[in-house]
Amino acid sequence: MAIHPQAGQLAPHSSLVNLPELMTAYYLNKPRAATHPDERVSFGTSGHRGSAFLTSFNEEHILAIAQAIAEYRQTQNISGPLYLGKDTHALSEAAFQTTLSVLTANGVRVRTQLNGGYTPTPVISHAILTHNKHQHDVSDGIVITPSHNPPEDGGIKYNSLKGGPADKDITDWVAKRANALLENNLVGVKRLSLQDTQSCGLIESFDFINHYVNDLENVIDMQAIAKAKIRIGVDPMGGSGIYYWEPIAKKYGLDIQVVNTEVDATFRFVPLDKDGRIRMDCSSPYSMQGLLKLKDDFDIAVGNDPDYDRHGIVCAQSGLMNPNAYLAVAIEYLSKNRPQWSQDIQFGKTLVSSGMIDRVVQGLGRQLCEVPVGFKWYVEGMFEGSMAFGGEESAGASFLRKDASVWTTDKDGFIMALLAAEILAVTGKDPQTLYNEQVAQYGKPYYKRIDVAANSAQKALLGALDAKNVTQKTLAGEAITSVLTHAPGNGAAIGGLKVSTGNGWFAARPSGTENVYKIYLESFISENHLAELEREAKELVDSVLAS
Known part of the structure; x- marks a missing residue:
């Protein structure tokens, strides 16, 4: 694919998504599920995604999916609160309200961010896992996000009792039921009005930010970062984690500067990707141009996508790291600096991730677990603590706590970003320098x-x-x-x-x-x-x- 001539530049105003038109399409376009396959509910590697303009992500889809999830919870006797999060895409707010109206109509208790704020994907996973560890009732979650997809897209994914993306058996059940509801004109979907939703008493405010931030020291060596006075630059790319960085800096005494504080559903401040579209892809050197221009101001700079399940690592001397390269470095560093992790523990990679990871894991004398694309394949191993690290070539990964217990079972852009600072603080070398050493040892991919x-x-x-x-x-x-x-x-x-x-x-x-x-x-x-x-x-x- 040829690189678009405006890649890396800001989009002209005329090309930005028309938000009123998008929202109108969400409510008025009706999917023809029985006759048009592209308009049916379909769960990919990370939920159902689509565009309201293409009639693949519309109110009727969300009504059907939310009803199907409510019914699935009943079949599994899931009685705890459902943790519900959303990112900063325009369709996410609409889908959030639609989902609330259906869940509450089905008697589901729902926990949402205080003051109606945004909640990143890994924070939902963390909340589910900590709840289910300490409470008698069990909980699950929904994250409304199309990840790094363009501004006109929407997405919704269901996270299971184990905190991560639901496995195929569950999503197949949900999709089948949702499509049956669509084909039957939504007969069987329960829904409350906006007023009744707000007054039903089933919506519980939850302080996701402090609950997550206060626990970070158990997965990242925050003291080492603070002691080394690592200067960290952060571009939230208008995403759901934007209000987390100040509390992180304050609690742990870190030198963090957020270089872009804008939240705008057009994402007009994100440079065009290689194909000339706005895509909040923190692994793209084109989308990350804003942060790359500031790289010399920081020791480590990081970017994240809208739901914070991806990471982009920028080193002062070399720029944006290749995602595969950072995964290889992270695995080697963690294997050497987490003494409580068993020598028999596995390190996970997808089949389409770099062979450098294979060579590094073999060189460390560790065990590799190679799985298909999709973070759901890591959920079981990370939940049980038999898999220390799971990573994807698309710049998503998570890993265990220092004590080898589960942290999240979904990709966590926060800890992967903070790990880069920890690596520099502990080794005195940035991740790109360490990767260059791996290349010298194992060959250049x-x-x-x-x-x-x-x-x-x-x-x-x-x-x-x-x-x-x-x-x-x-x-x-x-x-x-x-x-x-x-x-x-x-x-x-x-x-x-x-x-x-x-x-x-x-x-x-x-x-x-x-x-x-x-x-x-x-x-x-x-x-x-x-x-x-x-x-x-x-x-x-x-x-x-x-x-």
Whole structure:
């Protein structure tokens, strides 16, 4: 994909999302679930996402999903409060109110942020886990967010009793019930009026900020950061964690400067991504231009996406780190600086994350667990404490507390950001410097991801890729060593294909939330070898689509 000529620049006013038009579409557009597959409820790797303009995220979707979740809770005898959070997307506020009206009509107690504020994804996970550890009734949660997606998008995901994204069995149940409700004109959906919702007595204000912030010292070495006087720059990118940084700085005596305090549902202050769209992707050097221009003012600078489940790490000398590189550094640092973690504990990566992680974990003599795309695959291991770290190539990760007990079972952009400061404070080296040392030891990887537009039928074909689709014995001049359709770490289906050689690999899979398919590639030889991998991978995918 060619880089848009305005990538890294602020969007012209004329191209910003028309918020009144968007909100009108949310309430007036009616999904045709029975006849239009793209307008049905569909849970991808992280919930149901869509756009009100495309009739894929509208009030009727949320009514049906919220009712389905309320009914699922009843089947599981979940009697504790549901922790409900939202990010700063325009559709999130509307969907939040819709969700409240349905949950309360079903008699569900709901805990929301004091004064109607925003609540990041990891904070919801943390709240569920701490509640279920200390209370007799059990709780779950909902986060209303499309993550880093463009301003016109919306999203909703259900977090289970174990704090993280619900597994496929649960989301399949919820989606099936929600679509049945849509197809039956929402007969069976219970809903209170706005006035009745506010006066029903089922909405409980909860101080998410202090509950989370006061516990951070049990997962991050805050004293080391404060003692080293690390200067931390933060760009919240207009996201839900914007009001957390001042309390963090105050409680732990940290030198934190928030460089952008704006919250605006158009996200007009976020530079255009590589394709010319506003996308709050803290792993993109284009979207992160605002913070990159200030990198010399800080020892470590960090950015996060709107729901704070992703992180972007900026080092003073080198700029924005590659997400895969930071995961490799974080794993090595944590394995050496968390003495209470068992030597037998696992470190998790997705099949499409860098092979550098494999080499680092092997070099440490630790255990690797390779799973399909989606943080839900880490929930069980992190909940039980058998998995120390779970990371995704898309700049999302979380890890255990210092005492090896669970912190969150969803991606946590706060702790990954603060870990970068801890690494610098403890080692005297920033994460990029440590990664350069890993490259010197294990070799230099060349990594690339390609997104290609695809319709539902094409995505279905790609999702059904099988080992029989690979007939060749070599890939980019090397013998093929493995063809995977299931993850070696847990045996779960990839929903695509991964082909590996001694010094390279590619994986192809359809996106669960966008109308694209993705090809991931990596070479430990050269850029030319990576290009050859790309050519052969595309030929394979094209042959499948043409069949």
